[in-house]
Amino acid sequence: MLTIGTTPLPVVGRARMYVCGITPYDTTHLGHARTFVWADVAVRVLRHAGVPVEVCRNVTDVDDVLTSAARRAGSPYDSFAAVQQFYFDRDMAALHVHPVTYEPRAHTYVPQVVALARALLELGHAYEREGAVYFRGAGVRERAGLGAEEAARLLAAGERRLDAGRALLTAGLAHLGVPGGRSRARENLRAAAEVFDSCGARALKARTERELRRLGVRVGGGATTAAGGEAARFGLSPRQLEVALLVAEGLTNQQVAQRLFLSVRTVETHLSRIFAKLEVTSRVGVATALTR
Template sequence: MRSVNPSRLTGPPMRLRLGATTLPMVGHVRMYVCGITPYDVTHLGHAATYIWADAAERVLRWHGHAVTVARNVTDVDDVLFAEARRRGESHTMLATLQRAAFEGTMATLQVRPPDFAPSAAQHIGHVIQLAAALLDQDAAYERNGAVYARTAHAAGQFGVGRGDALTLAAEYHDDPDDPDKDDPLDVIVWKACRPDDEVSWPSPWGDGRPGWHAECAAMVLALFGPSVDIHCGGGDLAFPHHASEAALAEAATGVTPFARSWMRAGVVTIDGVKMSKSRGDLVLVEDLLREHSPGAVRLLCLNRPWAADWAYEPSALDEAEATLEQLYAAAARPGMAPGAAAVPGALLDDLDVPRAVAMALEDGGQAARTLIELLALS
């Protein structure tokens, strides 16, 4: 847990607004960030999510709160295994190399390292405990060596209609056509081992491995207990991942809500469509950093509403670089204008970076210096 600045804990209670949720904070803040599946290089969509999570942490710390951050690594995943086979590498070696590259990119972008970096492979035992707890609560059932959770209700709780939920479940490989399911929207907690599986662990129900949603739920419960204050991730993870994760944790513990707030960064698009490896249109962070500063990449991601999807265009990065130079010039001006105190307040109001940038540019001096320091734009 990182240090606290007690001088900023005086005065009225701090309230952070994230979308429609206003969060009074008292002392310690628990933040969980959905991390990478380490099978490929970091693209701009990844970076935007982690830069926004980092910004939220920095705002909380600026106002005197101790923040504990966990950012997981999904190193038990069929996509990872398939990529390792394609490359002729072990999945553990591929995951290790890609994780190291990702962490190097995050360091260059001044994203603070998390307090905890759990991996799915390290928490197999906790997934087994989660499955057992769900079975004890009759919130899950066992079929042919697999454990399925009763999660059909989760879509409605997250505002997703059944038709859309079935489409998304298929898109995210939740296998709604699995004949062993009581309901197509039930999710797998423990996946039974197939004859050709190269990765499995023993369990009370037979050899197998965890389901994706269960991995995150188990890691949160193991690290933070039954709830977190802020749960971060990409905007495309609301359903089925976040909805299922919350449903699993709440059914196992009886504690609601699983997350006091959800912070899902908007999806980055190219020509109106989410970037994807299959379309070959990924914007790689390492390419951007060859020609632009880390501060410009951070500002490109931050100088917009955090929850809104946005389209990447190369000219936008040039504009971010120019705005950053204007902020540096404004910071060089002397003075202690009213904006110096208003900038952190603007960021408490739904992380309103555009408003904070406008204040910093107008007032200059300490206001601009505060913004640059707070958002790590130097």
């Protein structure tokens, strides 16, 4: 019998693990190492306990950020991806991460992905926005087979996100008393307003928006709309402008994701579209374009 913390984990028969793989467009970094070393350690523990394990780790070799990187390098996207995959495999070997059982590549499953997305749309379980397909949130509890009590327990876990919003609000207010801190205060308060909006915390959101108005930031009935005109001037959405400004400050994709409460993949997608709209090919180019 294995345990995770103090929770028993009975393992019967074969164990199957799915590990989210890379988008092969750039150098392997420590975030990759952490993910794949952790997964490999878990596999080793299971095998040491006498459990046969199968591991599947995908390769997302169809992605806007990959095609943009390949275009900048002047290489066909599939060749570029293959080279990056070679470097990744070499780095994993250096870390003594075992090869996985299955390694499906996204480009070989495009018809299946399209069929799945089409089926979800036809069933009303998804919707389309700007060429992308998203799951519908309504009816999630019923589709997941969750009772009201279990769903309430999971929702309670969202308090951690509220705590993050409160911390951002506190930090924003603290920066107001620091010389030259108004820019950082606006950053933190905007992020706090978005967190409160996503959590339905209307009172906290209203308080945060009052502080933003005192700083001269325009806010609307929904998410914060500051700098909307500036975003339009560059042909970007307000969210893309936020990402672009943080990239221009020198933040990494991981840091941008943490600052804006996004996934790294979402930041990468925004960045590839920012490159295209600003007609630049590098992060330095983004910074230069925003100062024109």
